[in-house]
Amino acid sequence: MKKLICIVLALCMAAALAACGGSSSSGNNSTTAANNNTASANNAPAAGTEASASGSSLTTIEAGKLTISTSPDFPPFEYTDDSGNVIGIEPELMKLICDKLGLELQIDAMDFNSALLAAENGKSDAVVSGVTVREDRKALFDFTTSYTTITQAIVSKEGSGITMENLGSYRIGVQSGTTGQEFVEEDFGQDTVFAYDTYSLVFQALNNGQVDCIVMDDAVAKAYIASNPGLTMTNTTYSPEEYAFGFHKGNEALVNAVNSALAELMADGTVDSIISKYMTE
Ligand code: ARG
Numbered sequence: 654m655k656k657l658i659c660i661v662l663a664l665c666m667a668a669a670l671a672a673c674g675g676s677s678s679s680g681n682n683s684t685t686a687a688n689n690n691t692a693s694a695n696n697a698p699a700a701g702t703e704a705s706a707s708g709s710s711l712t713t714i715e716a717g718k719l720t721i722s723t724s725p726d727f728p729p730f731e732y733t734d735d736s737g738n739v740i741g742i743e744p745e746l747m748k749l750i751c752d753k754l755g756l757e758l759q760i761d762a763m764d765f766n767s768a769l770l771a772a773e774n775g776k777s778d779a780v781v782s783g784v785t786v787r788e789d790r791k792a793l794f795d796f797t798t799s800y801t802t803i804t805q806a807i808v809s810k811e812g813s814g815i816t817m818e819n820l821g822s823y824r825i826g827v828q829s830g831t832t833g834q835e836f837v838e839e840d841f842g843q844d845t846v847f848a849y850d851t852y853s854l855v856f857q858a859l860n861n862g863q864v865d866c867i868v869m870d871d872a873v874a875k876a877y878i879a880s881n882p883g884l885t886m887t888n889t890t891y892s893p894e895e896y897a898f899g900f901h902k903g904n905e906a907l908v909n910a911v912n913s914a915l916a917e918l919m920a921d922g923t924v925d926s927i928i929s930k931y932m933t934e
Contacts, residue, residue: 719758723744823864825864827848828849
């Protein structure tokens, strides 16, 4: 008799599991999946189980997780705290987006070029690394809505007198793979441009006198100047750039879901308050 009850229970569980599987694999319609996630996240923001049950209808490279690749040498957007955790505007924003979608946030740290490549090759779901939206990058990534704007700045030692007008006669340091590198190489050729994998290496080169200046995103330049006495910053005439998250191509449902979560966070002022919190720190 006991054995029979066991068999009946096992059959019931199998049926229940099959039903679950059926509903999640039928949730292929991107818009519906995105809306469902948002709705359930709103009803129960802290309810882990409910949220992850709905989040599982989104396909990611690792089920239930959103894996992002990032170069955490980019304060205030992404950097590491004393215990090696990646923090900043973008990790905080991604965490809130993941909460809304019922996904766990997985952060993979590496240099900028590798972070771009990881998303391009599907080793991460997205590159979240102060990425500027560029026409040529649109061929490699599906970008979300952009959430903030920066411009390029020149960082040099105080009193260097380096400006946009005389920039071409100096040795310029850049991070490899960045828009900063692209712009100065276009204008001045490769001979005066020195590319390094991380900003700690670029700043080391400036402090050691291996380069005369750095061309980089202004908000990040400000953060480095604040912690490197004796450096100063001046504006360039390069066009403003918009930041967005670059997703591995072809996952429309995921990008739509992230965009609706991001839209909510922009509409209710969360994005602005996170940005100003880190900018003033
Ligand atoms: N915004 C620039 C670009 O997209 C620089 C980004 C560098 N990001 C970083 N985390 N180091 O090319």
